[in-house]
Amino acid sequence: MKTILTFALFLCVTFAFAQAEKEVASQVEKLRLALIDPTVSNLNELSSIHLSYGHSSGKLENQAQFIEALVSGASDFATVSFEDQTIQVEKDVAIVRHNLVADVLDGGKSNSIKIGVILVWQKEKSQWKLIARQAYKLS
16 A cells, blocks of 8 residues: 555656646747747746846846847847757756757847756746746857
8 A cells, every 4th residue: 555655756756846847848848939929028927026127148138128138139140059958957946958959140140049048937926937037158
């Protein structure tokens, strides 16, 4: 009987983590699409008001600056894909790593980029919100 209860508990925990991972993956995909077609609404929905958004250049932005840069076209993504993505969930925090591959137009200059990114998501009122992002150069 103990074995059956232990197994049932294991299945419940596994299902809960799998569900959380799917929810986070869905938010990451929404973020990818929002980078290509940004609006104040979709970026506000995805990000925390406490957002810390770091670029591979070392530039840091808060939520308002992050949204303004995308909506104004200062950072303009033509294409974006995420490669080699991993997701780890621990309670109400998720860590996502991937390589971002994109064609961008920064300040009128066309460029193709491939950078590493770590995203930190936190569940706020039943919704996963981006609270931190740091990009880094790949060697």
